[in-house]
Amino acid sequence: MTTTDTIAALALAVAIVAAVAAIGSWKAARNANGAAQTLSRIEQQRLHADLTPVFRCAIVANEARSTAMLRIHLEGPPGLLSHDAIEITVSVRNDNPHRGNVPQLAGTPTPEQVRAHIWGPWKFSADGCDDTGRTVAPQQLAVGEWTRYGLTPTSPPTWSASSTQDWLRGYANEPVRLSITARSKDSAWTVPLEVPVTTEGTA
Template sequence: MSVEAWSAVAAAVSALAAIVAVVVAFFAWKATKNAAKATADLTKIEARRWHHDLTPQFTFELGPEAGDRTTLKVWFNGPAALGELTVSVTIRNDKPRNSTLAGSPSQEEIDAQVWGPYRFVPHVDGADQHGRAAAPIKLLPGDGRQFSLQRTIAPSWTREEWWRDEFKYAPVRVGLRCTSGDDDPWTVYHEVPTVQGTPLEGRLYAAGRDTDGG
């Protein structure tokens, strides 16, 4: 075989080796990338599981009622690993409410109204002017806080009798946004039953964990 032929063979072998090296490097990179993605996915799954397992747990006590006033006590039961928790409590509507009919109140007026049996007493416990939300509080596991509530006032566009009947047996629906350090926040929802028409007995309602909304 001539020198030229050997040179051509050597060049071809060298090119093939280079191609093989590129292919091997590509599959090694892909395997590394897949392994990194699998590790990242597993880390996310574990982080979500850890976050779910640490969902704050609360207990509530409602009552007794005096006139149009009552109290809502909120206890932070744990988990103890969370340490101090910052909690923002809001009162939620019975259901989504929208302005859809001609001549109906505006969406702004609807949003300002608390649609339920009770609201926070405005400007008490740091509550806003509508009685929707109280100022954030800090709780350690085992600590509790009492909030002042009053019966919601029927808006000007409806009748008082209808309003009372509408929410006669409705629960107090609360949402709690909880933060602890640099952890992602938790949003926890609960319904606290009420007894309308008679004085409310002080009773405890152990709350389950629900972080999916509602």
């Protein structure tokens, strides 16, 4: 091997080593960037969880249980103070999340009809609620403040043989299952709640 060949071989070896080192550096940088993105995502998730709104709710019905009032108080957390007011949307959940999940039989209501009905003791009667009384219009609420909504008793579905009296008796001691969706800036939270119903004079 001539001197020229030796120099060429050494140059090739150096180039190979440099290429391997460059690939190693690129992989290390990519892994470091991936780790940084993962840590950033975990931190964002933690901050989002720490800012989950905390609600205190109470429902008081009149003695005849013909009307009731839902009061919602936004207690925190303190981190939400920097968000000013948040937007809340309150909905009534069914007593069973599996309502309407069974196959439809001939002559029975569709799964959509079953899910659309409010399976529970109370629905919204406040201005701005939807046609079914399940959901009320969004409104702004700041930490430390409260709002309230009127409620009215529900009725059995049209295909049920139960009377309204029997229907409501079956829910007499059941809580109202709520879902509060809160939005602020680019964040959103859904908070499920179960609120017991008390009667005026017994709370």
